[in-house]
Amino acid sequence: MELTEFEKGLAVGLLIGEGSFGGDGKQPQVTLRMHVRHEALFRWLMERFPETKLYGPYHHGGRSYYQWMARGGALVHDVLPLLEERLTPALDGHASERFEQMRERYRTFIARERSRLASLVEAADGSSGR
Numbered sequence: 001m002e003l004t005e006f007e008k009g010l011a012v013g014l015l016i017g018e019g020s021f022g023g024d025g026k027q028p029q030v031t032l033r034m035h036v037r038h039e040a041l042f043r044w045l046m047e048r049f050p051e052t053k054l055y056g057p058y059h060h061g062g063r064s065y066y067q068w069m070a071r072g073g074a075l076v077h078d079v080l081p082l083l084e085e086r087l088t089p090a091l092d093g094h095a096s097e098r099f100e101q102m103r104e105r106y107r108t109f110i111a112r113e114r115s116r117l118a119s120l121v122e123a124a125d126g127s128s129g130r
Contacts, residue, residue, distance in 0.1 A: 001047075001048060003048060007048060009086075011045065011049075011079075012082060012083060014032060014045075015030060015032060015083065015087075015095075016091070016092045016095045018032055018034055019032045020032075021095070021101070021102040022102060023071075023102060023105065027075075027106060028071065028102050028103070028105070028110065029075060030070045030071075030079055030083075031067060031068070032067070032068040033065050033067045034066065035064060035065050036057045036065060036066060038066070039057075039066060042066045045068055049070060049079065051077075051078060052068060052069060052070040052074045052078070052079070053070075054067070054068050076114055076117065077117050080110065084103075
């Protein structure tokens with residue numbers, strides 16, 4: 001699904017304002033955790049990024065929330081390019097720094113995943129006679 005400029009801006013704004021950029025030590029991930037009252041927004045994200053995961057609702061510690069995660073191919077193919085294009089230090093220095101730290105820490109994984117995805121695209125293009 002090709003995102004409109006509005007959809008791209010909304011997604012980036014959500015991730016800058018509410019998201020976290022990190023990983024599990026093996027692969028990078030972008031996580032968005034918000035109250036269950038934002039369920040419609042999470043469903044909107046899932047429609048636009050169907051390879052990502054939505055967990056919850058969780059209820060503990062007096063909080064009720066959903067958690068959306070982008071990692072692996074979904075992160076590298078769908079979410080990373082969007083953030084790389086739009087998230088700059090001039091827009092949000094803190095979020096940009098955290099994003100760059102994630103990209104640096106997981107650069108080998110990201111490069112490997114991009115190579116794997118490129119190979120899949122090439123194979124698909126070759127089999128369709130392009």
